Amino acid sequence: MEFATANDEYVFDTIAFWGLPISILFSLTGTLRRTNSMGAIIAKIVLTVFVALIPVFVAFATALDLCGWTTDKSLFVMKNDSATKIVLRDFGCGAVDSTSPDYVVVKVKYLTSHFIWISNIDTTKIDRSVWHRIEN
Numbered sequence: 001m002e003f004a005t006a007n008d009e010y011v012f013d014t015i016a017f018w019g020l021p022i023s024i025l026f027s028l029t030g031t032l033r034r035t036n037s038m039g040a041i042i043a044k045i046v047l048t049v050f051v052a053l054i055p056v057f058v059a060f061a062t063a064l065d066l067c068g069w070t071t072d073k074s075l076f077v078m079k080n081d082s083a084t085k086i087v088l089r090d091f092g093c094g095a096v097d098s099t100s101p102d103y104v105v106v107k108v109k110y111l112t113s114h115f116i117w118i119s120n121i122d123t124t125k126i127d128r129s130v131w132h133r134i135e136n
Contacts, residue, residue: 003115004110004116005114008115017056021055021056024055025048031048067092067097071088073088074086084108086107
């Protein structure tokens with residue numbers, strides 16, 4: 001499953017980058033008690049801050065990933081389900097990659113307007129009565 005657009009992925013990354021650590025840090029307020037020893041309080045604070053930094057690290061690591069799949073063009077659409085298409089996708093790394101992109105033909109099923117499901121398909125074996133060729 002993938003995000004349907006780069007904007008959907010950006011919104012998710014923003015929520016994960018800010019929302020998750022803030023939620024984890026706010027959970028600290030419910031775990032500290034006056035009856036806790038000083039060692040327990042310090043341990044809870046250090047552990048909570050450490051756990052809150054994990055999504056920040058993951059967000060930075062994924063934000064630096066310049067490579068990705070792009071839909072080059074649509075080849076076929078399913079006649080009885082316009083949310084299912086066969087497309088040509090390419091994988092490239094933009095300005096940091098000097099090689100040609102890798103191309104692959106896949107079936108894309110739009111689960112929602114934000115999520116797609118990708119699966120391999122052999123266009124030489126598809127039933128042409130089910131698929132309509134798209135002229136680009």
